[in-house]
Amino acid sequence: MSRARIVNHPILGTKPERSQVSFVFDGPPMQGLAGESLSAALLASGVRLLRRQEESGTARGVYSAIGHCNECR
Numbered sequence: 001m002s003r004a005r006i007v008n009h010p011i012l013g014t015k016p017e018r019s020q021v022s023f024v025f026d027g028p029p030m031q032g033l034a035g036e037s038l039s040a041a042l043l044a045s046g047v048r049l050l051r052r053q054e055e056s057g058t059a060r061g062v063y064s065a066i067g068h069c070n071e072c073r
Contacts, residue, residue: 004043004044005033018033018034018035019034021041023038025038026047030042030045030047032045043062048061048062050062
């Protein structure tokens with residue numbers, strides 16, 4: 001399901017099993033885990049570019065991953 005999701009952390013241990021959730025982002029169907037944020041599911045699916053800045057066109061993605069900045073929301 002994921003090539004970038006941490007399932008066994010050296011300090012936090014093994015994550016419990018969670019059901020998969022399907023969603024669509026920018027066309028293709030993707031899979032996430034129940035209860036995880038959309039940005040976490042996108043990162044785990046290999047999506048790094050979320051949008052482009054309106055004026056300069058620079059790539060924008062997840063920044064802090066804690067949900068306080070506009071990029072993570």
